[in-house]
Amino acid sequence: MGKKKMTPEQEQYKKLEQKHELKRPVLKNCLKAFLVGGTICLIGQAVSYFYMYFFHFTEQTAGNPTVATMIFFSMLLTGFGVYDHIGQFAGAGSAVPITGFGNSVISAAIEHRTEGFVLGVGGNMFKLAGSVILFGVFSAFAVALIKTLLIMWGVL
Amino acid sequence: MIQSVNPEPAAVRRNSGKDHELAEKIKKEVQAVPAIYDVAVIKGKREVLVAYKVKHMQRFHMKRIEKEIKEKLEKKYPKETFIVSSDFKIFIEVLELKKRMKDKDYSEKDSEERLQKIIQFKKELT
Numbered sequence: 098m099g100k101k102k103m104t105p106e107q108e109q110y111k112k113l114e115q116k117h118e119l120k121r122p123v124l125k126n127c128l129k130a131f132l133v134g135g136t137i138c139l140i141g142q143a144v145s146y147f148y149m150y151f152f153h154f155t156e157q158t159a160g161n162p163t164v165a166t167m168i169f170f171s172m173l174l175t176g177f178g179v180y181d182h183i184g185q186f187a188g189a190g191s192a193v194p195i196t197g198f199g200n201s202v203i204s205a206a207i208e209h210r211t212e213g214f215v216l217g218v219g220g221n222m223f224k225l226a227g228s229v230i231l232f233g234v235f236s237a238f239a240v241a242l243i244k245t246l247l248i249m250w251g252v253l
Numbered sequence: 254m255i256q257s258v259n260p261e262p263a264a265v266r267r268n269s270g271k272d273h274e275l276a277e278k279i280k281k282e283v284q285a286v287p288a289i290y291d292v293a294v295i296k297g298k299r300e301v302l303v304a305y306k307v308k309h310m311q312r313f314h315m316k317r318i319e320k321e322i323k324e325k326l327e328k329k330y331p332k333e334t335f336i337v338s339s340d341f342k343i344f345i346e347v348l349e350l351k352k353r354m355k356d357k358d359y360s361e362k363d364s365e366e367r368l369q370k371i372i373q374f375k376k377e378l379t
Contacts, residue, residue, distance in 0.1 A: 149342045149345065150345065154342065156342060
């Protein structure tokens with residue numbers, strides 16, 4: 098953008114556009130995302146302490162059930178249509194924690210339910226979140242491979 | 254969670270004054286470390302379990318702190334086996350075990366078994 102020389106009409110239009118375009122409230126958005134994301138993480142922390150107090154999980158091992166529970170919560174909220182509103186209000190604050198991942202899987206599953214279970218739900222559920230899973234699994238594989246090789250060669 | 258409980262050091266063998274003394278000494282030793290607060294020590298038949306809480310801003314250095322405490326204790330008491338942990342679950346379990354040990358009917362065998370279970374927590378990773 099901006100590399101090519103603009104014609105006078107284009108420049109004129111750009112000026113007009115800049116006059117009317119609303120400014121993005123970056124700071125306000127950041128604050129909202131921070132607060133809502135922090136609240137989600139606070140709930141997560143509470144769940145993790147719940148698992149420590151009432152079940153046999155340590156700080157190390159409480160992470161896995163906590164993640165599962167948070168995804169379960171986001172599933173309920175998505176199904177009842179609350180999570181969309183949270184997402185609209187908070188933006189990245191609701192998308193970055195694990196609940197955003199759950200939301201992207203479940204909302205896709207709900208959306209394509211009418212197309213049937215196999216081609217609809219099964220085919221579309223992982224359209225957005227599949228890349229996250231694939232990337233995570235593949236990078237874990239690559240790192241583990243490198244580590245195994247380094248140990249075999251006696252570097253580590 | 255955040256506030257200090259400051260539990261008394263305890264030993265599984267009830268009538269062994271030596272064990273109690275040792276536990277007390279270890280507790281003082283560990284408490285001297287500035288990055289931590291609230292230390293709980295339980296001397297088992299073979300192992301010594303040390304649980305503590307790390308000050309919030311020092312939690313980035315948790316691994317280093319654990320290593321330092323373990324090395325310090327092992328240097329000072331080479332005969333003992335130490336299990337050192339900053340895990341909150343282990344801290345809760347130590348408090349629970351101490352509560353049970355106050356009961357006269359709770360035998361030494363039971364408390365030793367429970368201690369072994371707590372030690373298992375330390376080894377669990379997934």
